[in-house]
Amino acid sequence: MRFADVLDFAWRVVRGYRSRTLLILLAMGIGVAAVVAVSSLGEGARLYVVNQFGSLGTHLVIVLPGRSETAGAMPGVLIGRTPRDLSIDDALALKRSAAVRRLAPLIVGAGDVRAGSRSRETPVLGSTHELMDIRSMEMAQGQFLPVMDPRDSLPVCVIGTKLAVELFPGRSPLGQWLRVGDRRFRVVGVLASQGESLGFNTDEIVIVPVAAAQALFNTEALFRILVEAKSRESIGPAKADIEEILRLRHEGKRDVTVITQDAVLATFDRILKALTLAVGGLAAISLAVAGILIMNVMLISVTQRRGEIGLLKALGATAAQIRLTFVTEAVLLALGGAAVGLAAGKLGQLLLGQIYPNIPFTSPWWAVIAAPLTAIVTSILFSVAPARRAAKLDAVQALSKR
Amino acid sequence: MIRLRGIERIFRVGEEEVHALRSVDLDITAGEYLSIMGPSGSGKSTLLNLIGLLDRPNAGRYELDERDVTGLTDDEQARVRREKIGFVFQFFHLVPRLTAAQNIELPMVLAGVDPAERRERLRKLLAEYALEARARHRPDQLSGGQCQRVAIARAMSMRPAVILADEPTGNLDRHTGQEVMAVLERVHHDGGTVLLVTHDPEIGGRAQRTLRMIDGAIVSDQKADAGGNGGT
Ligand SMILES: Nc1ncnc2c1ncn2[C@@H]1O[C@H](COP(=O)(O)OP(=O)(O)OP(=O)(O)O)[C@@H](O)[C@H]1O
Ligand SMILES: [Mg+2]
Numbered sequence: 001m002r003f004a005d006v007l008d009f010a011w012r013v014v015r016g017y018r019s020r021t022l023l024i025l026l027a028m029g030i031g032v033a034a035v036v037a038v039s040s041l042g043e044g045a046r047l048y049v050v051n052q053f054g055s056l057g058t059h060l061v062i063v064l065p066g067r068s069e070t071a072g073a074m075p076g077v078l079i080g081r082t083p084r085d086l087s088i089d090d091a092l093a094l095k096r097s098a099a100v101r102r103l104a105p106l107i108v109g110a111g112d113v114r115a116g117s118r119s120r121e122t123p124v125l126g127s128t129h130e131l132m133d134i135r136s137m138e139m140a141q142g143q144f145l146p147v148m149d150p151r152d153s154l155p156v157c158v159i160g161t162k163l164a165v166e167l168f169p170g171r172s173p174l175g176q177w178l179r180v181g182d183r184r185f186r187v188v189g190v191l192a193s194q195g196e197s198l199g200f201n202t203d204e205i206v207i208v209p210v211a212a213a214q215a216l217f218n219t220e221a222l223f224r225i226l227v228e229a230k231s232r233e234s235i236g237p238a239k240a241d242i243e244e245i246l247r248l249r250h251e252g253k254r255d256v257t258v259i260t261q262d263a264v265l266a267t268f269d270r271i272l273k274a275l276t277l278a279v280g281g282l283a284a285i286s287l288a289v290a291g292i293l294i295m296n297v298m299l300i301s302v303t304q305r306r307g308e309i310g311l312l313k314a315l316g317a318t319a320a321q322i323r324l325t326f327v328t329e330a331v332l333l334a335l336g337g338a339a340v341g342l343a344a345g346k347l348g349q350l351l352l353g354q355i356y357p358n359i360p361f362t363s364p365w366w367a368v369i370a371a372p373l374t375a376i377v378t379s380i381l382f383s384v385a386p387a388r389r390a391a392k393l394d395a396v397q398a399l400s401k402r
Numbered sequence: 403m404i405r406l407r408g409i410e411r412i413f414r415v416g417e418e419e420v421h422a423l424r425s426v427d428l429d430i431t432a433g434e435y436l437s438i439m440g441p442s443g444s445g446k447s448t449l450l451n452l453i454g455l456l457d458r459p460n461a462g463r464y465e466l467d468e469r470d471v472t473g474l475t476d477d478e479q480a481r482v483r484r485e486k487i488g489f490v491f492q493f494f495h496l497v498p499r500l501t502a503a504q505n506i507e508l509p510m511v512l513a514g515v516d517p518a519e520r521r522e523r524l525r526k527l528l529a530e531y532a533l534e535a536r537a538r539h540r541p542d543q544l545s546g547g548q549c550q551r552v553a554i555a556r557a558m559s560m561r562p563a564v565i566l567a568d569e570p571t572g573n574l575d576r577h578t579g580q581e582v583m584a585v586l587e588r589v590h591h592d593g594g595t596v597l598l599v600t601h602d603p604e605i606g607g608r609a610q611r612t613l614r615m616i617d618g619a620i621v622s623d624q625k626a627d628a629g630g631n632g633g634t
Contacts (some may be wrong), residue, residue, distance in 0.1 A: 316484020
């Protein structure tokens with residue numbers, strides 16, 4: 001039997017039993033689509049996080065108060081005793097390190113921001129001029145915070161675009177005064193729209209000088225010190241210098257955590273990759289279910305087509321030929337299911353992309369290859385039993401029943 | 403061409419043994435037209451299936467074209483079946499999703515005959531069995547007589563040494579049955595060997611030679627007068 005004829009024969013079976021074919025295509029398609037869509041969800045989340053950290057700026061080293069127990073774990077897992085706060089002087093002391101290019105102390109809080117009769121609750125950041133370069137921010141109008149001694153509290157602020165529109169509709173916010181809590185600030189600049197960055201929507205924030213934020217939130221303690229190393233290679237030395245300088249300043253106690261962007265990224269990357277694989281694997285179970293469905297449907301089909309199988313034997317078909325036609329039929333169904341599934345998965349991915357435009361949904365290459373491959377392999381595996389049963393049928397008995 | 407010696411076929415149904423064929427000896431020469439008659443359960447179909455290599459005897463020897471085929475493997479038997487034997491069944495056994503032409507082509511497809519050669523043979527067969535107008539019809543769009551003509555064309559497509567027809571008219575009305583018999587007799591006239599199982603004495607009597615079976619044994623083997631097609 002020529003291969004083209006085997007294909008043709010199987011194709012006619014697939015076309016001949018429409019509802020059965022549709023059922024299997026549906027089951028296979030759902031399985032493949034689930035793997036593609038779910039893994040693209042995971043991969044999208046991973047890329048999103050990677051991009052978010054990427055937009056933090058290059059060669060970033062983050063200093064936070066408190067010591068995390070194990071290197072690489074997320075900050076916040078702290079040893080019992082309360083750590084000493086980070087101060088502005090701590091931050092300035094870090095400039096002694098040759099590996100450090102610039103740094104920006106950071107205070108974060110929420111404040112009631114009002115201009116005239118309009119008011120909004122927004123995140124308020126206290127920092128210095130250098131934050132702009134470290135986080136690669138751009139201005140839509142005006143200037144960022146001026147270069148000055150971080151211990152001085154100048155009543156100026158920079159606001160996000162969305163906030164600017166909301167507080168000062170129809171007029172330029174530059175030079176206008178606004179209130180944060182009980183303090184007044186003059187708007188000197190409006191940030192260019194940047195979207196999300198490390199949990200803040202920069203379109204909605206207010207940035208004030210760090211000393212002003214200290215007064216505003218009535219605290220000396222810094223939330224973070226963002227440090228930019230001179231180069232990629234100096235990230236390590238910078239980290240070491242920072243730990244040493246702060247240890248000396250804190251009476252020999254190692255009570256800060258210094259994390260590098262790479263470490264954070266690597267951790268997130270690992271977690272999300274594992275997550276993607278896991279959910280992808282879970283979705284793949286539906287493919288196995290589809291395989292079992294194929295097996296059952298094919299077994300029924302063998303029973304229904306007893307007469308035909310007996311006939312094929314009477315016409316001189318060998319057992320191998322009969323097995324081959326059944327397995328080919330299953331492979332055709334799997335290919336169809338995989339195609340349907342890939343298309344549906346891509347569609348789902350596009351749809352997700354419409355709903356969450358910020359997250360770059362892309363199916364990882366392994367999912368796009370593995371899902372159809374699993375579909376085909378399972379259907380071959382699960383069609384072997386029905387195919388063997390067909391080949392073993394007794395021709396005389398198969399022909400005797402109508 | 404066909405030589406059976408001491409063929410026994412015993413079916414075991416639970417404790418019971420059914421002796422479907424008892425020491426059957428039979429010689430058939432090429433070009434013979436032979437009918438097998440006998441009461442229901444006398445072993446006619448069993449004999450035909452054995453000759454068609456769909457079944458194996460419990461004892462005895464079967465030679466086809468001077469070759470012992472009793473001990474062949476399943477695959478070897480399939481090859482012999484494909485090349486030398488054509489089946490015609492009471493219930494036609496056409497594949498419902500295939501057209502008449504595709505059904506006729508099926509043995510050639512299984513044998514891996516070259517597509518160009520296939521088309522040529524198919525064209526001739528359709529013409530020979532007056533099926534050209536029905537070539538693209540599916541079995542459910544054909545009458546019983548047409549179905550059986552398709553089945554005979556299919557059986558002939560590999561130019562087999564012998565046609566085995568088990569009650570080919572059993573599912574047809576009298577008139578259509580006559581038509582189908584005419585087709586089978588033409589196969590015989592063109593030099594084919596035809597073995598026909600039938601319950602109808604009139605149809606059976608038309609053959610050159612008639613076997614009568616009772617209880618698995620051949621009880622009579624009559625040759626009609628040479629040249630005569632009419633029976634008793
Ligand atoms: N697979 C089987 N298992 C058990 N017994 C069988 C089997 N096939 C046939 N037989 C028995 O063998 C005997 C001969 O059967 P066979 O089908 O050859 O009869 P037949 O002459 O063709 O009858 P009919 O005219 O009804 O078709 C019967 O008694 C039947 O019951
Ligand atoms: Mg019978």
